[in-house]
Amino acid sequence: MTFELDDLTIIYPEKLWLELSIQEQKKAWQLTAQKLYSHTATRWNAYLNCLCLNSFLTWLKEDPELGDNLQVWPDYNQLPSFWEVVNGTAITLGETRLVLIPSEKSNFTEFRIPQEWVDIPNWAANYYLAVQLNLDDRWLGVWGYTTHQQIRKEAKYDPMDRTYSLDQEELITDLNVMWVAREVFSPKQLEVKSLPTLSSVEVEKLLDQLGEWAVDLPTDMSFEEWAALLASDESRQHLYQRRLVNQKTNQVERDRSLVNNLSQWFDNIFEAGWQSFDAFFSSQQKTLAVQFRNQTALNEVRVKGAKLIDLGMQLGGTAVVLLIGLTSEWDEKFSIRVQLHPANEEVYLPPHLKLILVSGAGNILQEVESRCHDHFIQLKKFKSPPGKNFSIQIALGDISIKEDFVLEKLAGW
Missing domain, CATH: 3.40.210 (PvuII Endonuclease; Chain A)
Structure with missing residues (x-):
């Protein structure tokens, strides 16, 4: 209650x-x-x-x-x-x-x-x-x-x-x-x-052991050792900094593993969260699927992938669908279409929602913003050669979500 x-x-x-x-x-x-x-x-x-x-x-x-x-x-x-x-x-x-x-x-x-x-x-x-x-x-x-x-x-x-x-x-x-x-x-x-006094060697050993610690304390560490480390402002600050460095290193490794390889979409292989167009638009998404299929701009693309993007509790649970269409061209480049649609049976996107194309170097290449009563927004079709990275960013107010992509040369080219 x-x-x-x-x-x-x-x-x-x-x-x-x-x-x-x-x-x-x-x-x-x-x-x-x-x-x-x-x-x-x-x-x-x-x-x-x-x-x-x-x-x-x-x-x-x-x-x-x-x-x-x-x-x-x-x-x-x-x-x-x-x-x-x-x-x-x-x-x-x-x-x-x-x-x-x-x-x-x-x-x-x-x-x-x-x-x-x-x-x-x-x-x-x-x-x-x-x-x-x-x-x-x-x-x-x-x-x-x-x-x-x-x-x-x-x-x-x-x-x-x-x-x-x-x-x-x-x-x-x-x-x-x-x-x-x-x-x-x-x-x-x-x-x-009173707590034991730790030598500099013991402090360094504990810092190495605790640097990778996620949430719970290691079970083989006594409370007295842990408490003696925290009791020192200097040691506690070193532990804090060590954990931040390790977190940053681990984040870089995670980010590398989370890059979406668009070339694999041609073999119907999608990263976690992404699905093929047909798999994503199940019977519960009939209205949205019909809306997509009636668009001439999407009918011309060879491969389509979709992902449900949750913009978070800060925006009242707002969710949107990010749709990317790919076509391989004769010059070995890829034509790419990017659209953003409302989800959860909503008719319109929230106003002031931005869809942004960012280069691998971090430069903004395109940006479009939703208005009141927009059914969807899309970027201008663009081309990318194999080996290039780019990102698609969705932003609304202070909330920003980014998806990273890479294109590799298709087998047989």
Whole structure:
């Protein structure tokens, strides 16, 4: 069951509920897009944490007594190296440290705290806040908080994902209790075991091992080794940079493998996502298939391939069909037709959708933009000799998708 923000404030009046505007969501996405991350999962983690942090800070700064002593720990520039490896963000209010742990799970039943925030001495905090984000209904809720002492005494430890967990009922729901305790009592000394000191050789070995790590920690690495690496700002930054370099190298290799070889289309061999014209336009696509077949420009081409392109949630799930037609010419060149059509039984393309031809060197050779009530758009027919690369780019606002192609000489020429 889902609730609107107004309903939640009535049902749970003691909890903190904040609205997440579309502008706040876009701002958080843009801020995380300015930084690099090694994996889509780590970038999404960064986005959730950035949105959570910004919204909570905006609320805190409305109180002048809190805003004056408020700081992000350690600082904004180092946050990507944290979000690359762990969920959560720390802020300080004078001598008090809070850690915000966001989650987008729709059914909040337990609070899971990454072990790093509890057992790394210079990371440990006085308070840990359980934050739920509902991106669809655009609200943020703080279900409650716990303390470092309570985690030590009562939380269950899961060695599989290295987290401490408390049931929802074990959390203190009223944040006013935390603010009063902070004013009345001095922060208690946190009891955290010291970590081993790593030699430069050990650090380098761990960096090599962790550079290719995708999401989960290697099972043969102890938490103490991992924690000692993260506890050092220098080592953690080196790990972050190493992962970015490896991601870039791997991306180059993936990009090479994702180039569509159009010459193979003449043998009815298509890369993943692409299909022949007849295979793509099944019985569910009859209307679109008839529309294509009635076009004289496409009847003249020898080979046709089609692909469904999803332009993403940012555009309300808009999808289009990219169609490419090929004909081999007497001069060993290929004539190429490129069209873009609406999908999912839509009649018109969204306006301001761009279809762009890009050379192998990255130069724009052609560009056409859809208007209101365009059934399709197409590039002017162009020729390409064997061995040449080119790309077709589809762009709408800030969203851009690119398909890379290469043509090889046909067998027997």
